Amino acid sequence: MSIPRLLVVDDDPEMRSMMTQLLQQNSFIALPASSEREIRAHLSNGRIDLILLDVMLGDENGIDICARLRREQDVPIILVSALSADHQRMAGYEVGADDYIAKPFNPQLMLARVRAVMQRARRSSSLAYRRRTRTFRFDGWVFDGKRDDLHSPEGYLVALSQRETALLKVLLANPHIPLTRDEIVTALDVTGDSDKSEAQGRAIDMLVGRLRSKIETNPKDPQMLRTERGVGYIFAADISVEE
Amino acid sequence: MSIPRLLVVDDDPEMRSMMTQLLQQNSFIALPASSEREIRAHLSNGRIDLILLDVMLGDENGIDICARLRREQDVPIILVSALSADHQRMAGYEVGADDYIAKPFNPQLMLARVRAVMQRARRSSSLAYRRRTRTFRFDGWVFDGKRDDLHSPEGYLVALSQRETALLKVLLANPHIPLTRDEIVTALDVTGDSDKSEAQGRAIDMLVGRLRSKIETNPKDPQMLRTERGVGYIFAADISVEE
DNA sequence: TGCCAACGTAACACGCTGTAACAGAAGTGG
DNA sequence: CCACTTCTGTTACAGCGTGTTACGTTGGCA
Numbered sequence: 001m002s003i004p005r006l007l008v009v010d011d012d013p014e015m016r017s018m019m020t021q022l023l024q025q026n027s028f029i030a031l032p033a034s035s036e037r038e039i040r041a042h043l044s045n046g047r048i049d050l051i052l053l054d055v056m057l058g059d060e061n062g063i064d065i066c067a068r069l070r071r072e073q074d075v076p077i078i079l080v081s082a083l084s085a086d087h088q089r090m091a092g093y094e095v096g097a098d099d100y101i102a103k104p105f106n107p108q109l110m111l112a113r114v115r116a117v118m119q120r121a122r123r124s125s126s127l128a129y130r131r132r133t134r135t136f137r138f139d140g141w142v143f144d145g146k147r148d149d150l151h152s153p154e155g156y157l158v159a160l161s162q163r164e165t166a167l168l169k170v171l172l173a174n175p176h177i178p179l180t181r182d183e184i185v186t187a188l189d190v191t192g193d194s195d196k197s198e199a200q201g202r203a204i205d206m207l208v209g210r211l212r213s214k215i216e217t218n219p220k221d222p223q224m225l226r227t228e229r230g231v232g233y234i235f236a237a238d239i240s241v242e243e
Numbered sequence: 244m245s246i247p248r249l250l251v252v253d254d255d256p257e258m259r260s261m262m263t264q265l266l267q268q269n270s271f272i273a274l275p276a277s278s279e280r281e282i283r284a285h286l287s288n289g290r291i292d293l294i295l296l297d298v299m300l301g302d303e304n305g306i307d308i309c310a311r312l313r314r315e316q317d318v319p320i321i322l323v324s325a326l327s328a329d330h331q332r333m334a335g336y337e338v339g340a341d342d343y344i345a346k347p348f349n350p351q352l353m354l355a356r357v358r359a360v361m362q363r364a365r366r367s368s369s370l371a372y373r374r375r376t377r378t379f380r381f382d383g384w385v386f387d388g389k390r391d392d393l394h395s396p397e398g399y400l401v402a403l404s405q406r407e408t409a410l411l412k413v414l415l416a417n418p419h420i421p422l423t424r425d426e427i428v429t430a431l432d433v434t435g436d437s438d439k440s441e442a443q444g445r446a447i448d449m450l451v452g453r454l455r456s457k458i459e460t461n462p463k464d465p466q467m468l469r470t471e472r473g474v475g476y477i478f479a480a481d482i483s484v485e486e
Numbered sequence: 487t488g489c490c491a492a493c494g495t496a497a498c499a500c501g502c503t504g505t506a507a508c509a510g511a512a513g514t515g516g
Numbered sequence: 517c518c519a520c521t522t523c524t525g526t527t528a529c530a531g532c533g534t535g536t537t538a539c540g541t542t543g544g545c546a
Contacts, residue, residue, distance in 0.1 A: 047420065076363065086349040093355035098363050099342070106329045112336035120319070120341050120363050146479070147466075161533060162472055202493090203535050209495060210534090220494090229492065229543070404523055445503090446525050452504060453524090463504090472502070472533070 004118055005029045007042055009062070010054040010080070019052065022107050023114075033186060036065045037174060041187030044173030045166050048075055050118055055081035055092070063095055070096035076121045078114065080105070136172050138237040139224060141215065145169060150215070163188065164211045167204075171225070171235040178228040181205075208233055247361060248272045250285055252305070253297040253323070262295065265350050271357075279308045291318055293361055298324035298335070306338055313339035319364045321357065323348070379415050381480040382467060384458065388412060393458070406431065407454045410447075414468070414478035423475040424448075451476055 006023055010016040011034045020030035031048075033039050034057065042048055051069075055062035066077050079092040084102035092100040098117045101110055133145040140153025149159045150168075160168065170187045171179065181204045208227075212219045224237040249266055253259040254277045263273035274291075276282050277300065285291055294312075298305035309320050322335040327345035335343040341360045344353055379386045383396025392402045393411075403411065413430045414422065422430075424447045451470075455462045467480040 086352050090352055090355045093352075093359045096359075096362065098359055109329050109333055109336075112333045116336045116339075116341055117363065119339065120360070163534070201536060205493065206495080206535070209493095212494095227493070406524070444526060448503065449505085449525070455504095470503070 003027065003029050004049040005031065005047055006114070007031050007033055007039060007048050007051045007053075009033045009035075009039060009051060009057070011035075011057045012054075015054070022111070026111055028114075031186070031189065035183075036060055036068075037177065037179070038183055038186055039065065039069070040173055041170045041179070041183060043069075043073065043075065044169045045187050050076040050078065050114060050121070052078050052080055052114070053097075055079055055083060055088075063091055066092070066097055067095035076117050078117060133243075135242040136239055137242070138172075138235075138239045143168065143172070152215075158214050160211070160214065163207060164214070167207050167211060171233065172239060175235060175239050178231045178234040180232040184232065204233075246270065246272050247292040248274065248290055249357070250274050250276055250282060250291050250294045250296075252276045252278075252282060252294060252300070254278075254300045255297075258297075265354070266357075269354055279303055279311070282308065282312070286312075286316065286318065293319040293321065293357060293364070295321050295323055295357070296340075298322055298326055298331075306334055309335070309340055310338035319360050321360060378485040379482055380485070381415075381478075381482045386411065386415070395458075401457050403454070403457065406450060407457070410450050410454060414476065415482060418478060418482050421471040421474045421477040427475065447476075 006028050008016055008019045008023070008030050010019065016032050016034070020032055023030035031042060033042060039051065039053075053062045053066060057065075062079055062081070066079060069075065069077065076098045077096070078099045078101060079097045080101045080103060081088065081092075082103040089100045089102075098121070099113050101113060135145060136143040142151040144150070148162060148165045149157055152158055166188050167184065170184055181200070184204050185200045208225055209219075212222050212225050216222045216224060224235060226234050226236045228234050249271050251259055251262045251266070251273050253262065253275075259275050259277070263275055266273035274285060276285060282294065282296075296305045296309060300308075305322055305324065309322060312318065312320065319341045320339070321342045321344060322340045323344050323346060324331065324335075325346040332343045332345075341363075342356050344356060377388050379388065384393055386393040391405060391408045392400055395401055409431050410427065413427055424443070427447050428443050451468055452462075455465050455468050459465045459467060467478060469477050469479040471477050
């Protein structure tokens, strides 16, 4: 069947690359992330079969993230943590985690537990997909997440490329939050090739520019796809979401 | 949701009653058993939502039992054992166990893990029936998996070649999951002629193109047989399955 | 004001995909 | 056996999507 796509969430770059490498050597696609925002960007952009979520993420907390995600999504989550006391494990299970792995872990055992959870979850993938396809409205525009185009306020149908569609989803999924180029690249990176993320150059700027030319009335003075100088981009219009 | 019914399999009577009491105090129905024969008797008699299976059962072996059950059933199984070395745990996951709990265990943590596995199973079970399905409906089309043709929304009968039928089945069987060309070739290659898989060139693209020209309203702008650039193809319509 | 980094975008290059045209292969009926 | 049809893979070419480069513009700051 198709290759499982995992999200590896850890704020320690070394740990993250160790885990992604391990997974990639074992025929998984491993996508790195380090914050709730990046997780949400990935979830809104493409299929994710399982999340390996570190509990201690700098100022964020894996337990809380897990609790919030569970309220909205069915995606399998395995918590990973150096905190291995029973009450800490239980807190993890309490918020809906599928498993709780203590660090340091045996790599092969970790793989076995990942496979076990995925096997149990296998058949829910198409449900998860449908849940992701929401309809967004902003400023007269209508964007059906299932399609690669959107309806203009005047009734025209504007065709988007797949990458433009993905970009729009990422920005819409994080309303009023400025996203850095790195976050966007990470979220759009469907290859699982974590090296590629660095050699992206100005691709995101081009992508934003092309999307602007399609949906901004005056692309020179963008109202929706705003630039946050020194940071990245932000979707600044009022958004309403359905379903 | 009715009260979960668990099977507690252990040959030590003391351990068994400790576990069943614990479970019953926490709103489960706990049924004791001590051999593969008793497990099978319970499974054929009534609903079992989860099996807690001890690894060392006198002359029987929980690992082997789990392996055999897995081949026939999808019932969630948690292995319980005093053998807690990594290779012993991995052996458990290898035969399809959903979790592996070392003895002695914290009762509350054990309950949490039981709940986690059951939740995952419940979330996923809704689509289990798709395994044996036959007739697919999507977007007004009806495809009877037994025939080499399909009914259009307008009532026409569109003839498909063998290979087109096979392609459609592969895509329908993996709803909303992008399949690479290699995966499709592999899936279509029923002959086991592994040499053929390599010399496929652009055959899949042609196959997809021809199927598109038969079932897409506007083959230039496909809505169902979508391309995932750099990856492969995906069937993007909502699918319902019968029988 | 001048400087510099960040940003916008035109122009280009390259790879991926759609598809027409062709060529075998496999069946069909005589 | 042949002529014919149908199915399927290959090739070639055109078009499109996307990343890179280069250069002009903008905005912040001293």
